[in-house]
Amino acid sequence: MKQGFRQSMSWLHGWSGLILGWLLFAIFLTGTIAYFRQEVTLWMQPELHGSIPSPQAADIGLAKLTSVAPQASAWTINLPNDRNDTVRVSWQTQQPGERSNNAMGNNRQNIERQRGNGMEQTSGAGERDERSNRNRGNPIETRSGGNNRAAGDAIAPRNIGNERQRDGRPDQGAATTSGNNRSGNNEVRGGGGGRGQQSLTLDATTGEVLTPRETAGGNFLYRFHFELYALPRDWARWIVGIATLAMFVAIISGIITHKKIFKDFFTFRPAKGQRSWLDAHNATAVLALPFHIMITYSGLLLFTSTLLPWASSAIYGDNPRAAFAAMRAAEQQQEQEVRAALAKQGGGPMVPLGPLLKYAEDKWKQPASRILISEPGKPGSIIELLPTRNDSLVRQSGSGGLGDVRMTFNAATGELVQLGGEREQSTIAAINSALGSLHRARFASPGLRWLFFLSGVGGTIMMATGLVLWSVKRAEKNKLEKLPFGHRLVDHLNVGAVAGLFVAVAAYFWANRLLPVDLAARNEWEINVFFIVWAIMLLYPLLRPIKKAWIEQFSIAGALFALIPILNAATTSSHLAITIARGQWMIVGFDIVSCVTGLMLFYTAYRIKHYKGPQKAERKPRKAPAIQSEMMAAE
């Protein structure tokens, strides 16, 4: 009976893993890269590489805003931090007469966004920095206007709490208008808050305005990992959601099938055919098992609003808008009162930012990454600071992945101001936030981010070895002269989906450097290159024997990745010698990780080439025969 159960689990594991395995591999690979998407985007915009963070960054931003937008209703300065080397400033312009309306207008917008996504925490996406990562050629950008109450959005509500609503997720309304332009100009999608907003990217030392090339950057890979590409949004989310579910099934059935994994925890025996694939599959699975369970389960939760839209209606009734509207209205009311009281004290010149930033850094033990100034120069003006990251998992990530707490000062006096209270969270909501935080890892400092990345690499290898194992296991069992069609199809798709995707990702980076900078719709061409190359790689095994196809595709991918530092040196002035000397570790990291990835892919190709098949002598269990035969039985 027990044997029967294990066998049925083995069957389930094999098939649930295979059917969506190719898609899951792509999700894992692109999702893993997405842990460094800001860094990837930075690498893909070499025009920004000259910017070096300096202590004057805040003042540089302030000076620029004072000169270009003295009448703006709100200013934002994004400071350099460990994931950004530039200063990004943006400002809101406001038409007279709209202000009185703003609370209501804002509410409405907010709720509309809510409707698209159910609970804000459960949907997966957009970050404010997507918008801020200027992707267009035009140095000053106007975020799509066209909505007459939009500018009202700029004032008070924008600064408090509202950002949290606006930024933690994709903006459904905007997505429909930007349609197929998804991964590119994110600021369009970035949504509601962006209306009437203009922004500039500045060199953090000189204050010079920088004009980065058009690229979707790391955001394309990020969005691809949960929304694929060019599919209707809901379809894509359903497909990825089902794949996630299959992954969850595969993890659970896998733990049961390979129950020896905990016993053979540290074991890897290379160059022994099926045994080695199994070891590699098991090792990468067990090593990062907490990560795999977390990432899959939280991935499912992030799709709740797509997969289980009834959840939101059960809680908020048929009209979730009303519930949110009431909540927001109460918060805004409180906020307005505080501001009105401040305004009565009169205005005055703004206090210097330096001491405020220092105060915040001492208090938070981490530097502030964003400065928000509302109504600059007018009575009631306030300055708000946001930390670089959250210091607890139960907080939702704030806008742009920054921390979700704020420190508010009276701009005229520099005194701390208490604005609104913290929103209370139920236990369930806290768990939900924690899982969402873990999935996105926006709270992670660089060290922890590397560990997430490493676990993601483990998951990617686990998927790839699992796919190969499916084929190897049957090949060794069958010993047929000619493999059945289904088996050949799996082999074929394995090559294109695993090795081919590496080639496509590398080609995407190459396209970023080789396509002309002023090409129209450049960012889309980068993405087109990605898909064209991938399609070629999927067809490629039709022309070549499977083993040759593996070797050749891994070699191509290896060459493309390994040469990336050289490509970078040839096409920009920020090559490794310079970036290391300047300590620009984000760019250094990209070059080196690419190169190491390339060398590893090369090595894989080399090992496949020289693999002679399982040797007779090696296949006999030598040590600990009991353990090995048990493992065989477990298959």
Place this chain on the structure above:
Amino acid sequence: MIGLSFSTAFLGFVLLALAMDRHHDQIIKGRPSSMARRLGTIGGWLCMLLSLALCIAAYGYSIGATWWLGVLTGVAAFLIFLLTYRPKTILYLAVTLPVITAVPLIPLF
């Protein structure tokens, strides 16, 4: 502190590995005695807990626990690599790494 967390986790995994037949044989030949087996298991788990405590001390509960799981993943991957390709260096590293990583913490006491 996070460095010491890595090295104690490594020591912990090595002790656990020493309590297992196959890995004991890889690291120092032969099978472990039943005493060594027990000591390895208990010591290994204690090191793991110490590693967790260090993470929490450095980053608070929620993020510290996240760090710890990441540390375990990284360290175990390193140990698998060593067991496969450089088993002789394991004992040496297991002893020296905690000492080296503890040195920067001395001023804290």
